[in-house]
Amino acid sequence: MQVITFYYLKLLEHLISCYIMYLVIKKYIEDKMKNQLKNDMYKKILDNISDGVYFVDKERKIEYWNNGAEKITGYKQKEVLDSNCFDDLLCHCSDSGDLLCKNNCPLSFTLKDGKEREAEVYLRHKDGSRVPVKIKVSPVYDENNEITGAVEIFSDNSETLSAYDMIEQLRKLAFFDDTTNIPNRKFLDIKLNQHLNDLKENNLFFGIILIRFANYNNVKCSASRETADTILKIIAKTLDGVLAPFHILGRYDEDTFMIILPKMIESDFKDFEQRIKNIVNRCSFGLDFFSEKKEDSIKICFSGTVVKSREDIENLVI
Incomplete structure (x- = not known):
């Protein structure tokens, strides 16, 4: 019974951690749109997590790109800001090699229907190699409950062969x-x-x-x-x-x-x-x-x- 309780506590701890990160991201976006000074604090938090995080507006123009995204993709923030995520940049593809950015983009679908999505895909690193990543896409709403953009969180899904x-x-x-x-x-x-x-x-x-x-x-x-x-x-x-x-x-x-x-x-x-x-x-x-x-x-x-x-x-x- 104690072992089961321990694992439940660990699971609860993980869920709370994920929820807190989601709230931080959501708050950052809301404050960004309102131009509040607290924005800097949330940005510092996001810039110090290992996962990649980026925001796009309704036209899929990249408005934010954190340090984790730089490390996973090889692209610096200045190289991607104000560009569109479908502009031959990350070029996500599936296991079967199908390119997703034009017709099967999870971000694009979420911007249309407001549904959260998860997927395992391969992004193109700046050096040309393919990197397996796990992505989660969520919509961003304004005070009128209108979709104004979307956020994608992605993590390196590589399984390292050896230390x-x-x-x-x-x-x-x-x-x-x-x-x-x-x-x-x-x-x-x-x-x-x-x-x-x-x-x-x-x-x-x-x-x-x-x-x-x-x-x-x-x-x-x-x-x-x-x-x-x-x-x-x-x-x-x-x-x-x-x-x-x-x-x-x-x-x-x-x-x-x-x-x-x-x-x-x-x-x-x-x-x-x-x-x-x-x-x-x-x-x-x-x-x-x-x-x-x-x-x-x-x-x-x-x-x-x-x-x-x-x-x-x-x-x-x-």
């Missing part, structure tokens, strides 16, 4: 790729052998997906190695944010990433592989070089399989 001390340990053991900050081929080979042993002893199938930057060498020669490596970093960061802690991501070759998916079956594999394709293909590399040289446009290739024998791996990586 910083584990990363340092991997680096010291030469299991880490310094360019992309993910495990290297040596680490992947160890994990592959472990899963092959599980397959042999327990008949546990697992999945493998290869993501290849097909024209890495062309870009390296035409532009620079730094440019080619920047693209690899964006892909690696995007994949790292999409995957769960029990998935294994590494740099398998100079131009290729590998994802190992434990306990994978055929029926789930295709959907997961398609999800990875959709998210990676929505990366924005932001390099003018490629718009001028169409033959050097970035080409990302995908291949994968559910491993039921060692031969499946050999056939995939030939």
Whole structure:
């Protein structure tokens, strides 16, 4: 009984905390519209929370952007204020890779019907990578109970594969790729052998997906190695944010990433592989070089399989 009471108290504490934050945001907006001096106090509170918070008016013009939003997206306040949230900025997309900002924007729907909404989406970071976030959208009313705007609260939804001390340990053991900050081929080979042993002893199938930057060498020669490596970093960061802690991501070759998916079956594999394709293909590399040289446009290739024998791996990586 004491254990149950403890968890109820913890839940109540969390709900009270969320409600207080909601009241602070609501009060800030009301005071902002009335130009009251208390506005500064609420702004300081909002600027010191880790979640991203931004307000838009009825035309979806961004009027406020807190420090948490800067950290999660990479965009400074001065870069986004007075711009519209649909102006090719965050470019929210779904799991399936569908862009939401034009026709399926939660903010837009809330401005129309006044309903609160929650969703798990992927925003585009300033560096071009995709970041998984959980968003909550609420309407803002004036003293006449008319909708005058909306607020979106979003938090980084990434599931970190390892803590910083584990990363340092991997680096010291030469299991880490310094360019992309993910495990290297040596680490992947160890994990592959472990899963092959599980397959042999327990008949546990697992999945493998290869993501290849097909024209890495062309870009390296035409532009620079730094440019080619920047693209690899964006892909690696995007994949790292999409995957769960029990998935294994590494740099398998100079131009290729590998994802190992434990306990994978055929029926789930295709959907997961398609999800990875959709998210990676929505990366924005932001390099003018490629718009001028169409033959050097970035080409990302995908291949994968559910491993039921060692031969499946050999056939995939030939």
